[in-house]
Amino acid sequence: MTQDFRQELYQQTILEHNRNPRNFRKIDHPSNWAEGYNPLCGDHLNVYITVDDGLIIQDVSFDGSGCAISKASASMMTAAIKGKSVEHAKNLFEQFHKLVIGELKPDREPNTLDKLAVFSGIWQYPARVKCAVLCWHTMKGALDKIKTVSTE
């Protein structure tokens, strides 16, 4: 069980992104920005986005503090949406949301999650789902121009 469990949640990809988070910096003049907060555990992050006139995400970054799951999730999210359209980012948000609550099985159902499928086991740990989705809600809040996002 322990072995399964560690494979499920703390996979090498997640541990690696936690150690070396991508796009972990502040963008000075972002077109979109939001602050995400998980009041239950104190995780806190900012997502900065630069969207161009063609609604393409030219740059995206994050900073803040949180657990390995939240940090790795934010890192992988920025890697997944950078250079993509706003529409694509919002579509990924929907898919990721279904993934972490166990409604989308990436090995059985069509999806464009790619590496993000590494979070497919997290639905078994309801207390940790919020860690994985905080950055996504914050990103969506930034795109929708909602400045403060809470997981509660």
Next chain:
Amino acid sequence: MDVAMSFDIKKIRQDFPNLAVTVRGKKLVYLDNAATTFKPRSVIESGNRHYTSGVANVHRGVHYLSEMATQEYEEARTKTRLFLNASDNSEIIFTRGTTESINLVAHSFGRAFLKAGDEIIISAMEHHSNIVPWQMLCEQNGCVLKIIPINDDGDIIFEEYRKLLTTKTKLVSIVYISNSLGTINPIEEIIVEAHKKGALVLVDGAQAVSHAKIDVQKLDCDFFAFSGHKLFGPTGIGVLYGKRSLLEKMPPYQGGGDMIASVTFEKTTYNVLPYKFEAGTPNIAGAIGLGAAIDYVESIGLEAIANYKKELLDYGTKVLLMIPGLRLIGTAKQKSSILSFVLPDIHPHDLGTIVDGEGVAIRTGHHCTQPVMKRFNIPATARASLAFYNTKEEIDALVAAVQKAREVFK
């Protein structure tokens, strides 16, 4: 003499059926007793008995079951009064828990007797339940909240407390034992100093009741609040002790049945203490369960419990500190068996999930004490809190699980 020798831990553990469960395929190691405690069979059976063959409302009927339920409910009050060494049953008010007890004082005493400019002192290590009710009161009536600072060990800075106390201070509301740091506050000295300035003292005893014998008359506190579920009793039942002279002056907190003497549309007169503060049908099974929990704890003996827990604390402190990089948060000289800690490079939530995979239940997070986290400049801690049914082997299991987490994050 080895305390553990005189303490029949094997027999005690058999009294708590919840200790025998498995989680995630592993034998459970429950180290989250500051959050809530397991219940001995006698408590479980008391609730079962009430719901199986004793259901009736209290203070209302002349029929047999109602009289029996009333008697048992009032016996629980007597047990609680003796447990706290209060002088009179009228000083024991049943509430939903510590939080409601504090809110009762803030609403009833606070609104009736505190006015703009009056000061309330709390400490930097309070649980949110002993912060927010006072902030709400301050917003309503212009009282001012003052905070006793704490040092790097997690002790209050007594000199600063003395400085905060003035003739403006009307109430000191302070925790006896910190739930996130384990600090045992010098509560007797705190009370003496407050009384010198004419201020009243409310003691948040949530963590204290399972740790040491409480004598409210000796302490001379004005209010004392605690919860049943942290004393091996049911959830949803708690106690507010208050000095009779104060409670009599205080207006009711909630209106409803049981708290009245007579009701007409022109005028309602209130019931006598303690019923004035117990509107509506109370948690009858909860109170009876609390009585059973008090009986159980006293059958083991609070002194024996305290000695055994001290041994566990010393052992736990020693073996946790052997883990490279581990830092204890809360190193007061006087501590209860609460071990809060952080590790470099492992966030407490990741640690909590990984040790849970080994069957070890600890609390991770801010423990409803966000100002404490801010004081130590950390987002959260991992916290192992020990009860008298825990063992050194279980502490070893925690250490082994923490080592596994370190391997994962190597």
